[in-house]
Amino acid sequence: xxxxxxxxKRYARMAAVDNVxxxxxxxxxxxxxxxxxxxxxTTMRVLTCFLPATEGRAxxxxxxxxxxxxxxxxxxxxxxxxxxxxPDMEVCEYLEFVGRLKGVPKxxxxxxxxxxxxxxxxxxxxxxxxxxxxKGYRQRVxxxxxxxxxxxxxxxxxxxxxxxPKQIIETRxxxxxxAGDHTIILSTHILPEVxxxxxxxxxxxxxxxxxxxxxxxLTHRLRGSEAVTVELTGAPGADxxxxxxxxxxxxSRVVAKEGRGGMLKxxxxxLQGRQIRPDLARAVVESGxxxxxxxxxxxxxxxxxxxxxxxxxxxxxx
Amino acid sequence: MSSIWVICRKELKGxxxxxxxxxxxxxxxxxxGYFSFMATAIFVQRGMESQMMGRGMPMDLxxxxxxxxxxxVSVIGLFMIPMITMRLFAEEKRSGTIELxxxxxxxxxxxxxxxxxxxxxxxxxxxGVSLIGLVALFAWGKPDWKPMLIGYLxxxxxxxxxxxxxxxxxxxxxxxxxxxxxxxxxxxLLWVLDWVTAFATSTGGKVISYLSxxxxxxxxxxxxLDTKDLIFYLSVIFFGLFLTSRSxxxxxxxx
Numbered sequence: 001x002x003x004x005x006x007x008x009k010r011y012a013r014m015a016a017v018d019n020v021x022x023x024x025x026x027x028x029x030x031x032x033x034x035x036x037x038x039x040x041x042t043t044m045r046v047l048t049c050f051l052p053a054t055e056g057r058a059x060x061x062x063x064x065x066x067x068x069x070x071x072x073x074x075x076x077x078x079x080x081x082x083x084x085x086x087p088d089m090e091v092c093e094y095l096e097f098v099g100r101l102k103g104v105p106k107x108x109x110x111x112x113x114x115x116x117x118x119x120x121x122x123x124x125x126x127x128x129x130x131x132x133x134x135k136g137y138r139q140r141v142x143x144x145x146x147x148x149x150x151x152x153x154x155x156x157x158x159x160x161x162x163x164x165p166k167q168i169i170e171t172r173x174x175x176x177x178x179a180g181d182h183t184i185i186l187s188t189h190i191l192p193e194v195x196x197x198x199x200x201x202x203x204x205x206x207x208x209x210x211x212x213x214x215x216x217x218l219t220h221r222l223r224g225s226e227a228v229t230v231e232l233t234g235a236p237g238a239d240x241x242x243x244x245x246x247x248x249x250x251x252s253r254v255v256a257k258e259g260r261g262g263m264l265k266x267x268x269x270x271l272q273g274r275q276i277r278p279d280l281a282r283a284v285v286e287s288g289x290x291x292x293x294x295x296x297x298x299x300x301x302x303x304x305x306x307x308x309x310x311x312x313x314x315x316x317x318x
Numbered sequence: 319m320s321s322i323w324v325i326c327r328k329e330l331k332g333x334x335x336x337x338x339x340x341x342x343x344x345x346x347x348x349x350x351g352y353f354s355f356m357a358t359a360i361f362v363q364r365g366m367e368s369q370m371m372g373r374g375m376p377m378d379l380x381x382x383x384x385x386x387x388x389x390x391v392s393v394i395g396l397f398m399i400p401m402i403t404m405r406l407f408a409e410e411k412r413s414g415t416i417e418l419x420x421x422x423x424x425x426x427x428x429x430x431x432x433x434x435x436x437x438x439x440x441x442x443x444x445x446g447v448s449l450i451g452l453v454a455l456f457a458w459g460k461p462d463w464k465p466m467l468i469g470y471l472x473x474x475x476x477x478x479x480x481x482x483x484x485x486x487x488x489x490x491x492x493x494x495x496x497x498x499x500x501x502x503x504x505x506x507l508l509w510v511l512d513w514v515t516a517f518a519t520s521t522g523g524k525v526i527s528y529l530s531x532x533x534x535x536x537x538x539x540x541x542x543l544d545t546k547d548l549i550f551y552l553s554v555i556f557f558g559l560f561l562t563s564r565s566x567x568x569x570x571x572x573x
Binding site: 073074082088089103 | 335415422571
């Protein structure tokens with residue numbers, strides 16, 4: 001649905017987006033993750049035909065953003081970081097204006113308006129002035145504005161920024177409910193958001209794509225190594241166990257953790273690409289200790305993110 | 319075409335949802351009403367004087383009342399322009415709604431024409447208020463309505479050209495006040511050009527005097543539709559809107 005190839009956008013000397021390529025399939029929700037100033041907004045602005053690209057191509061629904069901008073704009077719903085609202089208009093009036101602007105036929109407009117208001121739960125403020133709405137409502141009106149013409153692609157720039165926790169959850173649910181009918185790209189610098197909402201994530205830093213994958217795979221693939229939590233009893237002392245576990249082949253590091261109820265707990269990290277769980281189990285059992293638990297501890301995306309963005313060497317993770 | 323109308327309607331609603339429209343109309347009603355009253359009073363006084371002196375000269379309402387009122391209205395109109403155009407683009411740039419317009423399936427030209435058209439209609443509504451005093455003349459006299467019509471066409475054309483310039487200035491800044499002041503300065507300059515060059519005989523002076531927007535209105539105020547003046551106004555409108563479209567395009571690569 002969306003195809004970006006070698007996209008570069010330079011401001012004066014500095015490249016805000018540098019040779020970015022990615023694809024998004026129909027109906028997917030993709031998170032665009034990166035710290036502030038990574039080039040998320042710039043990429044989105046190119047996709048929405050707001051900014052021209054310096055180099056490279058971008059296609060939305062099969063139409064090129066530079067040569068067929070009208071076709072692209074018809075198929076895109078865009079919510080910028082600050083919702084583009086006119087404070088002196090009523091919600092209803094505003095949505096009607098945007099609908100007409102986006103080419104919703106007049107006969108259909110009333111019905112679309114009701115649908116969208118229902119969906120974004122703003123039906124109760126339809127006749128209020130936008131300037132008098134709370135931040136959460138404004139954000140929802142902004143979303144309603146983006147979907148009024150039932151676009152194929154939705155581009156949301158930091159849709160939950162500045163909302164309170166309850167509103168954030170509501171907005172996320174709303175976005176999730178929109179997937180399927182719409183292909184969605186949303187940008188954020190908040191990790192849990194990506195985990196909560198997105199199927200795929202594109203991590204971007206300093207204008208470059210650092211990684212693209214599903215959230216699960218990314219966590220997995222980033223560390224070729226595995227982290228395993230071991231819990232056991234019946235050992236004379238933690239030091240003995242640690243020494244023993246370190247001798248197991250493939251283990252790179254053993255860290256003692258605080259166990260509960262007399263349990264000894266360790267976190268064991270493996271070397272790149274080694275399966276250490278069977279060996280660990282054998283080592284524990286052969287020493288005559290009781291093994292209570294042995295499971296692999298997944299790295300949270302947060303760690304992935306910090307690792308990805310703090311060291312450029314992680315580009316190899318692709 | 320319908321996109322232009324959608325944008326135009328939104329702008330018009332914006333004018334009438336705020337006090338701007340009403341403020342301008344009231345202000346204009348007072349000033350134009352005063353001029354109409356004075357012009358009529360002078361006309362009546364002169365008429366009585368000439369009758370008492372026994373020289374019942376035929377006096378023309380158009381010449382004595384309508385023309386001076388139109389001339390005055392054209393000058394006062396200059397001061398309305400900045401208030402009408404200053405927010406057109408500056409406000410959209412400040413609040414970020416410009417992103418909505420530029421990512422909607424409408425061309426820049428449609429946006430510009432819609433906004434400009436709204437400003438012309440708004441100006442027309444303000445001018446309409448000045449008609450009150452003149453229409454009253456029909457109740458007691460027999461003025462010729464055709465020169466009046468041409469006079470108002472001239473007012474709209476003059477307004478349209480300045481509004482086009484004002485629209486352009488509004489795209490250059492995100493601050494309404496700056497846009498307003500700059501537009502006001504230009505309107506003032508174009509008016510003052512007329513004084514300065516009133517006695518000019520040199521070629522340079524003539525060129526400058528040709529640029530005076532007010533000067534081209536003189537023909538219209540007499541009810542004369544001169545192609546020279548018509549073309550002048552149309553080309554200023556075209557030039558102003560052309561600059562606006564260039565400026566709007568530059569938003570894309572500058573921002």
